[in-house]
Amino acid sequence: MxxxxxxxxxxxxxxxxxxxxxxxxxxxxxxxxxxxxxxxxxxxxxxxxxxxxxxxxxxxxxxxxxxxxxxxxxxxxxxxxxxxxxxxxxxxxxxxxxxxxxxxxxxxxxxxxxxxxxxxxxxxxxxxxxxxxxxxxxxxxxxxxxxxxxxxxxxxxxxxxxxxxxxxxxxxxxxxxxxxxxxxxxxxxxxxxxxxxxxxxxxxxxxxxxxxxxxxxxxxxxxxxxxxxxxxxxxxxxxxxxxxxxxxxxxxxxxxxxxxxxxxxxxxxxxxxxxxxxxxxxxxxxxxxxxxxxxxxxxxxxxxxxxxxxxxxxxxxxxxxxxxxxxxxxxxxxxxxxxxAPSEDLGGYEGRLSGDIVFKNVTFGYGEKPVLDDISVTVPEGSTLGVIGGTGSGKSTFAAMLSRLYEPDGGAVYIGGRNIAEIPLATLRANIGLVMQEGYVYSRTVGENIGIAANEPTPEEIENAAKSACVHDNILGFAGGYDTAVGERGVTLSGGQRQRVAIARALMRDVPVLVFDDSLSAVDSRTDAAVRANLKSKFAGATVIIISHRINTVIDADNIIVLDGGKIVESGTGAQLVEKGGIFAEIYKKQTALPEELEGGAL
Ligand SMILES: Nc1ncnc2c1ncn2[C@@H]1O[C@H](COP(=O)(O)OP(=O)(O)O)[C@@H](O)[C@H]1O
Ligand SMILES: [Mg+2]
The missing domain is CATH 1.20.1560.10 (ABC transporter type 1, transmembrane domain)
Structure with a gap:
């Protein structure tokens, strides 16, 4: 708007x-x-x-x-x-x-x-x-x-x-x-x-x-x-x-x-x-x-x-x-x-949205070239969607569409049957916990970084979110614990710690939709699996979209789409896709052969 x-x-x-x-x-x-x-x-x-x-x-x-x-x-x-x-x-x-x-x-x-x-x-x-x-x-x-x-x-x-x-x-x-x-x-x-x-x-x-x-x-x-x-x-x-x-x-x-x-x-x-x-x-x-x-x-x-x-x-x-x-x-x-320059009209907060998500023929490009091409997928409330694809296949853009960081050129995204173009941005974004790929960290304390999106969070709430994101132990290891100041752009945190702090931030709010855009790419498979297990047990009602280039991260999802060049080339459950013998099966074979993945035992 x-x-x-x-x-x-x-x-x-x-x-x-x-x-x-x-x-x-x-x-x-x-x-x-x-x-x-x-x-x-x-x-x-x-x-x-x-x-x-x-x-x-x-x-x-x-x-x-x-x-x-x-x-x-x-x-x-x-x-x-x-x-x-x-x-x-x-x-x-x-x-x-x-x-x-x-x-x-x-x-x-x-x-x-x-x-x-x-x-x-x-x-x-x-x-x-x-x-x-x-x-x-x-x-x-x-x-x-x-x-x-x-x-x-x-x-x-x-x-x-x-x-x-x-x-x-x-x-x-x-x-x-x-x-x-x-x-x-x-x-x-x-x-x-x-x-x-x-x-x-x-x-x-x-x-x-x-x-x-x-x-x-x-x-x-x-x-x-x-x-x-x-x-x-x-x-x-x-x-x-x-x-x-x-x-x-x-x-x-x-x-x-x-x-x-x-x-x-x-x-x-x-x-x-x-x-x-x-x-x-x-x-x-x-x-x-x-x-x-x-x-x-x-x-x-x-x-x-x-x-x-x-x-x-x-x-x-x-x-x-x-x-x-x-x-x-x-x-x-x-x-x-x-x-x-026309600004976004955030509108007001209209309350909690349902977690039913439908992408209907969504097409989008930053310039002339389409980055998403006729994407249609349904994610029922409470289910998990896995999105997998190579670098530049349009995964992050797919996530950005849902939060309306960009408007689709064609087609529409619906939440609870409502076209998101008609939902005030303040409502839409308050209902979606989006964890971006980079895991941006502000120049504040770790605790403040986690609690930033919530209203007057208690230390317990912050700790719980950090525990769910498997970063609590790391934070306790810092000299100042939750009060440790994080440098400009979070340079004192490792990539994986930064990502998990960003995840904890998203978990602070009880939202119907959680989107993880390659947010576990910098953590080892074991932690990755532990975070997903926490999500399943503590956020069971939420619709979860997990975007990754790693098979293990998405394989347990209720439905998986494989993106290639902005198109959905395959979709189905992990088992179906492995059976099918397409791109997914090929990546699966390659990645499960890696020693680290075997050792992680995530499957
Ligand atoms: N802000 C942007 N402006 C222009 N092009 C972009 C922008 N963000 C991404 N792209 C391009 O869109 C394509 C898909 O990017 P992205 O959705 O980030 O892919 P992925 O997350 O799968 O790696 C890439 O070719 C990328 O270069
Ligand atoms: Mg990306």
């Missing part, structure tokens, strides 16, 4: 959802930023007034006059020069205080946003169907949950607020510049417009470069991740050099991309630096001429130059913001791609 409507949601809506809870923080931060910006823009005015009317002899007019009146008039200020100094210090203090609240609340907003994004991504990734393209590269998923999240949140919290400050600074500065002198303001803005044009030109190139860098970072982290996961294989086969070279090549390519991006960025900074200095020079020359001409006062020129500087700095920043915008929009796209 997939939510088709998910695909129609807009990126902005997704972003809006992420921003829940951080609006207020950002609001306070923006307000504080406004105050800081006003403090910075009002300073040149005070300096200009002090130079012209307090130190010099220009008459204060309009706004200046009324402002001076607040402090006892210009004459009083002249007599007490410390007053303007104190005003400037007061403004600096207010600026400092609000700068603190700006940064603090910005940080709060940013972290809330990042947390929301991580939570959203993680919970969605958990529900993505296994068939999704996104699920095929762990490294790529990790990058989307880390780098992309960081790029986006950084843009929103830092650059957006900066953008607001820039706009305000620009509006206020331009306003004051025009009131001081039209000509000079015109010259200044004309040159600034030209510089902005250059910045925008760079934007296009940078966008392309950053996108490529981000994509290649994904490839690199996927490589590293895969390598770390498979580190044992790499060591065992002495493939270190090959892997290192492969990583080196990608690393070099990725580094090269950043160097190229660096070139563009350097070009951007140096050219804007040059033009900005040039612009400043022109303003000083023209401004001085205007001063000499008596059309501008010295104080106004100082204020004008300050405003011009206030304008130039944010304009350069604007270029940076624009390039960050490209990165952020790429990141948002990649994050939204995950969120928009």
């Amino acid at each position: 997939v939510k088709a409507s998910d695909g129609n949601i807009k990126n902005s809506q997704i972003l809006g959802g992420f921003l829940k809870g951080s609006w207020l923080f950002f609001g306070v931060s923006v307000f504080s930023n406004l105050i800081c910006t006003l403090c910075t823009t009002v300073l040149p005015l005070i300096i200009s007034f002090t130079v012209d009317s307090v130190i010099g002899n220009e008459t204060a007019e309009g706004f200046y006059a009324s402002a001076a009146q607040l402090f006892g008039g210009v004459e009083n200020l002249k007599a007490n020069l410390w007053i303007p100094a104190l005003i400037i210090a007061g403004i600096a203090l207010v600026n400092g205080l609000f700068s603190y609240t700006n940064n603090y609340f910005n940080g709060c907003g940013n972290q809330t946003l990042v947390k929301n994004m991580r939570d959203g991504l993680f919970s969605h990734v958990q529900r993505l169907p296994l068939s999704r393209q996104i699920m095929t590269s762990t490294g790529d998923v990790i990058q989307r949950c880390t780098s992309d999240v960081w790029n986006l949140s950084n843009f929103i919290s830092n650059q957006m607020v900066a953008l607001l400050r820039i706009i305000i600074t620009m509006v206020v500065s331009v306003m004051f510049m025009f009131t001081m002198n039209l000509t000079l303001a015109g010259v200044s803005l004309g040159l600034i417009a030209a510089i902005t044009g250059v910045s925008f030109g760079f934007r296009v190139i940078m966008h392309k470069r950053f996108r490529e860098c981000d994509e290649q970072e994904g490839v690199l982290s996927a490589l590293a991740q895969e390598n770390l996961t498979g580190v044992r294989v790499v060591r065992a086969f002495g493939r270190e050099k090959y892997e290192r070279d492969k990583f080196d090549r990608q690393n070099e390519y990725y580094t090269g991309l950043w160097v190229k991006t660096g070139k563009v960025t350097a070009g951007y900074w140096s050219s804007t630096e040059f033009f900005n200095t040039l612009q400043m020079l022109v303003i000083i020359v023209v401004g001085t001429l205007l001063c000499l001409d008596g059309r501008l006062t010295a104080g106004e020129l100082i204020a004008f130059i300050s405003y011009n500087a206030l304008l130039v700095a944010p304009l350069r920043e604007l270029g940076r913001i624009i390039s960050q915008l490209s990165r952020a929009s790429v990141a948002l796209g990649r994050i939204c791609e995950v969120i928009k």
